[in-house]
Amino acid sequence: xxxxxxxxxxxxxxxxxxxxxxxxxxxxxxxxxxxxxxxxxxxxxxxxxxxxxxxxxxxxxxxxxxxxxxxxxxxxxxxxxxxxxxxxxxxxxxxxxxxxxxxxxxxxxxxxxxxxxxxxxxxxxxxxxxxxxxxxxxxxxxxxxxxxxxxxxxxxxxxxxxxxxxxxxxxxxxxxxxxxxxxxxx
Amino acid sequence: xxxxxxxxxxxxxxxxxxxxxxxxxxxxxxxxxxxxxxxxxxxxxxxxxxxxxxxxxxxxxxxxxxxxxxxxxxxxxxxxxxxxxxxxxxxxxxxxxxxxxxxxxxxxxxxxxxxxxxxxxxxxxxxxxxxxxxxxxxxxxxxxxxxxxxxxxxxxxxxxxxxxxxxxxxxxxxxxxxxxxxxxxx
DNA sequence: TAAAATACGGAGGGCCCCGCCACTTAGCAA
DNA sequence: TTGCTAAGTGGCGGGGCCCTCCGTATTTTA
Numbered sequence: 001x002x003x004x005x006x007x008x009x010x011x012x013x014x015x016x017x018x019x020x021x022x023x024x025x026x027x028x029x030x031x032x033x034x035x036x037x038x039x040x041x042x043x044x045x046x047x048x049x050x051x052x053x054x055x056x057x058x059x060x061x062x063x064x065x066x067x068x069x070x071x072x073x074x075x076x077x078x079x080x081x082x083x084x085x086x087x088x089x090x091x092x093x094x095x096x097x098x099x100x101x102x103x104x105x106x107x108x109x110x111x112x113x114x115x116x117x118x119x120x121x122x123x124x125x126x127x128x129x130x131x132x133x134x135x136x137x138x139x140x141x142x143x144x145x146x147x148x149x150x151x152x153x154x155x156x157x158x159x160x161x162x163x164x165x166x167x168x169x170x171x172x173x174x175x176x177x178x179x180x181x182x183x184x185x186x
Numbered sequence: 187x188x189x190x191x192x193x194x195x196x197x198x199x200x201x202x203x204x205x206x207x208x209x210x211x212x213x214x215x216x217x218x219x220x221x222x223x224x225x226x227x228x229x230x231x232x233x234x235x236x237x238x239x240x241x242x243x244x245x246x247x248x249x250x251x252x253x254x255x256x257x258x259x260x261x262x263x264x265x266x267x268x269x270x271x272x273x274x275x276x277x278x279x280x281x282x283x284x285x286x287x288x289x290x291x292x293x294x295x296x297x298x299x300x301x302x303x304x305x306x307x308x309x310x311x312x313x314x315x316x317x318x319x320x321x322x323x324x325x326x327x328x329x330x331x332x333x334x335x336x337x338x339x340x341x342x343x344x345x346x347x348x349x350x351x352x353x354x355x356x357x358x359x360x361x362x363x364x365x366x367x368x369x370x371x372x
Numbered sequence: 373t374a375a376a377a378t379a380c381g382g383a384g385g386g387c388c389c390c391g392c393c394a395c396t397t398a399g400c401a402a
Numbered sequence: 403t404t405g406c407t408a409a410g411t412g413g414c415g416g417g418g419c420c421c422t423c424c425g426t427a428t429t430t431t432a
Contacts, residue, residue, distance in 0.1 A: 005378060005429055033419060042381030047421075082369055089368075107346060141369045150368065153360055156342030160293060174339055181367020182275075182336065183268055183327045191398055191409060219388060228412035233390075 012049050014039050020060050027162075028057060028104035057105045058120055064099060065120045068092055069127035076130050082140035085131045086179060089150060090172065092124070096158040097171040103158045106151060125151060153178060198235050200225050206246050214243060214290035243291045244306055250285060251306045254278055255313035262316050268326035271317045272365060275336060276358065278310070282344040283357040289344045292337060311337060339364060 004012075018039040022030040032053065036043040050056035071091055078084035096103045105120045125147040132150070135141045154175065161170040190198075204225040208216040218239065222229040236242035257277055264270035282289045292307045311333040318336070321327045340361065347356040 007428070008379060011379085031419065036381095043420080044381060044422080045379080048379075086369065107349070135369065142366070145363065145368065149360060149363060152346045152356075153343065153364065153368075156344075156346030156360070157339065158342070159345045160338045160342030163293070170338075174335060174342075177328075177331065177335060178339065178364040179368045179370075180328070181370040182331065182339075182365045183272065183321065184365075184367045184370040193398065194410060197410085217388065222412095229389085230391085230412060231410080234410075239389095 008049075011039070011041055011045055015041070015046060015049055015056075016060060019056055023057070023060060023101040024099070026100075028053075028101035030101075032056075054105070057101060061099070061102050061105050061120060064095065064102065065105075065124055068095060069123060072127040072131055076134075081131070081134035081138045085128075085135040085141070088128060088131055089154065089179070090175060092128075092151070093154050093157065093171050093175045094168055096154060097161065097168040100162075103155045106155045107159075121148075121151060194235075197225070197227055197231055201227070201232060201235055201242075202246060205242055209243070209246060209287040210285070212286075214239075214287035216287075218242070240291070243287060247285070247288050247291050247306060250281060250288065251291075251310055254281060255309060258313040258317055262320075267317070267320035267324045271314075271321040271326070274314060274317055275340065275365070276361060278314075278337070279340050279344065279357050279361045280354055282340060283347065283354040286348075289341045292341045293345075307334075307337060 015035065019030070019035050022035050022038065026034075032046050033043050036046045039046075046056070050059060068088075068091065072088050075084040075088055096106070106124065107121075128147045128150070132141065132145070132147050136143050136145070157171050157174045157178070158167070161167045161174065164170045201221065205216070205221050208221050208224065212220075218232050219229050222232045225232075232242070236245060254274075254277065258274050261270040261274055282292070292310065314333045314336070318327065318331070318333050322329050322331070343357050343360045343364070344353070347353045347360065350356045
């Protein structure tokens, strides 16, 4: 496909904007029909541009994920590897807690997995890898911990705190608990 | 209501049994209509016995929660308070990972919260409190950690690993990571 | 400007949740 | 045992959502 038709591109952009609002308001399970209605297009057009709910979510959050990746790159050269890693983890957590629906996209293999190599989770993991590696070299984290583990943990924390009065604060608290260890062997 | 009618009690029991299978097969979002169909009753009857999906889930899992509470009581007198707490946490995690839909009931305030005081999460928390208290007295965990925090963490871990090839193993791994600490200050 | 390719949107089927209402049945009393 | 009463039941209709198909409209290209 050399190029898209102009109206298609317009609808695509419009749908993304509307979807973002709708997901912010109603979470990752927002009604696709409602999005179509608000955008003033037929429901079939939504599916044409985004074959699955997951595809729509990934498109909506691509930019935010990219921001987090960039953050990781900025921290790559920090003097304190441990502090850098922890700052990044807190940033991911805060973003996830603040942005409804975002973690649904990190929850790999969730309903409708397609194993796409450029999945959001994979790109985040790739961006965070250097931070973790340096922290591990410093002995600040165990060597057998993977970025995917940390992201899964964060995903879980955000999912479980989604309905609290203050999700961001609660998520941050729990992340701190997991970082310090519930009961580390002395 | 002094007593229920016999057929009502029968339907109640039958629905519980069918719902348990259906939830095990399709998760917490299992179709209530399908449950009604399989049980051979009208869909209104399901709703009459269990006003909300959450009510049904709680009824289905009440027994399992009770088992976990009993486990906590058994461990209450153990010599090693830290080991006792950790064993219990692992047990809760394993149960949650193995039993589809169970954590939906622990996720307090999830859609359809009613703030019932005898909610499953509350009872679990109450049962685990002594274990945590003793562990804290031994200095094995920080004094400001609440049972609810630990249960929320476990809930999150189970939710986030639900779709992995081997949920129970992955959940256990992540719990161990959180217990030891991602990057405890030395 | 006309033909061809591309994109659109509404209709229809399937499934689900929910509330309503006439009917059946269990349990009590005579 | 036989009625009587109220608790309990189940089917029906309304409203949504997801998904697919297909005739139509719009854009691009020749």
